[in-house]
Amino acid sequence: MKNDKQYQNGAPARATAPRHQLMARLRNGAACIGAAAWIGGALLTAGCGGNDPGGSRADSTAHAHDHADGAHTHDSAHAHDHGDSARPTTRLEFATQPEQIVAGAPASWTLTILDAASGKPVEKLDTVHEKLMHLIVVSSDLSWFNHLHPRYEGNGRFTISTTLPRPGSYKLYADYTPNGKMQEVPQHEFSTADAAAVPATFASAADTIGAGGWMVKTVTSAPEGEPGKAGGAVYQVAMMPMPGKIRAGKDVMLHFQVRDAAGKPVTGLEPYLGAMGHAVLLSGDTKSYLHTHPMDAHGDAHGSMDHGAHGATAGDARPADGGGSDVMFHTNFPHPGLYKAWGQFQHKGKIITVPFVLNVEA
Numbered sequence: 001m002k003n004d005k006q007y008q009n010g011a012p013a014r015a016t017a018p019r020h021q022l023m024a025r026l027r028n029g030a031a032c033i034g035a036a037a038w039i040g041g042a043l044l045t046a047g048c049g050g051n052d053p054g055g056s057r058a059d060s061t062a063h064a065h066d067h068a069d070g071a072h073t074h075d076s077a078h079a080h081d082h083g084d085s086a087r088p089t090t091r092l093e094f095a096t097q098p099e100q101i102v103a104g105a106p107a108s109w110t111l112t113i114l115d116a117a118s119g120k121p122v123e124k125l126d127t128v129h130e131k132l133m134h135l136i137v138v139s140s141d142l143s144w145f146n147h148l149h150p151r152y153e154g155n156g157r158f159t160i161s162t163t164l165p166r167p168g169s170y171k172l173y174a175d176y177t178p179n180g181k182m183q184e185v186p187q188h189e190f191s192t193a194d195a196a197a198v199p200a201t202f203a204s205a206a207d208t209i210g211a212g213g214w215m216v217k218t219v220t221s222a223p224e225g226e227p228g229k230a231g232g233a234v235y236q237v238a239m240m241p242m243p244g245k246i247r248a249g250k251d252v253m254l255h256f257q258v259r260d261a262a263g264k265p266v267t268g269l270e271p272y273l274g275a276m277g278h279a280v281l282l283s284g285d286t287k288s289y290l291h292t293h294p295m296d297a298h299g300d301a302h303g304s305m306d307h308g309a310h311g312a313t314a315g316d317a318r319p320a321d322g323g324g325s326d327v328m329f330h331t332n333f334p335h336p337g338l339y340k341a342w343g344q345f346q347h348k349g350k351i352i353t354v355p356f357v358l359n360v361e362a
């Protein structure tokens with residue numbers, strides 16, 4: 001396979017080859033593995049039902065890049081003081097075929113996890129929420145979002161064929177857990193061939209809270225990994241942050257309610273990847289990432305309905321009667337500023353992805 005050669009040959013032959021290396025370090029309390037990962041120089045306690053089991057936080061990120069391509073921007077502002085945080089145990093190599101991604105055309109992506117010290121492939125990874133790797137991809141302005149599951153080919157190598165919708169710069173977050181270690185989420189920026197065409201920075205205003213304390217969005221469901229694909233059903237998704245005024249460092253509940261197109265709460269939300277919902281939160285500068293789940297007592301156990309029957313402790317999904325309409329995430333933003341949150345839910349076999357922009361006050 002061509003991508004194999006790119007790795008094994010070391011430096012790419014052409015100056016434009018997007019052979020990327022990056023390293024991230026991340027620290028994450030064991031009780032939260034699979035629930036939260038906060039990387040990019042910020043710190044967040046998240047998704048752990050409100051208790052902090054001595055280190056339920058993840059921080060990061062020292063990136064060591066080997067960019068042959070000067071067009072790849074990468075922030076180096078991650079070099080905050082991370083104190084005693086764990087060193088990354090792996091680094092991620094990212095390669096694409098074709099080497100320059102063309103917007104609107106499928107490309108084969110290869111992500112290879114290598115041991116940070118030895119450079120050897122990391123072959124053993126833990127299954128977290130039914131997958132060995134969760135790959136989040138966003139446009140740099142956070143207007144576009146995708147959540148993918150690359151296929152494991154062995155030897156530390158994952159592949160997926162995917163299409164980026166338009167020219168521009170993008171960022172990926174590869175979320176995985178080396179066996180016996182803590183979760184690691186290296187992040188990486190890259191661009192399509194004609195990236196200069198569109199603005200690259202986040203410029204949204206926070207969503208406003210409307211009637212009854214809810215923010216409401218209308219979205220269309222789509223197959224996993226294919227946002228924007230036609231043929232899905234229309235939903236209104238409401239979200240109520242509790243308290244309504246989100247403050248940095250204070251616990252907040254993000255209460256999602258999935259409604260049909262007419263505004264009536266649905267029945268029968270389905271487990272998706274072993275949870276009743278997933279939420280990815282990114283800071284407006286894209287540096288800080290959190291992937292959180294409405295955790296139940298069984299962690300990342302497969303999503304059988306009886307888990308939800310345990311009731312409604314903080315952070316639990318509440319699939320009343322075997323999958324209802326409401327899912328809650330419990331989190332805590334450490335810093336003020338704008339964040340974008342994407343909730344993901346499954347209904348009738350398709351994925352509902354809904355974005356909200358939140359203002360976290362000091």
Ligand SMILES: [Cu+2]
Pocket residue numbers: 131133134135147148149273
């Ligand atoms: Cu995933």
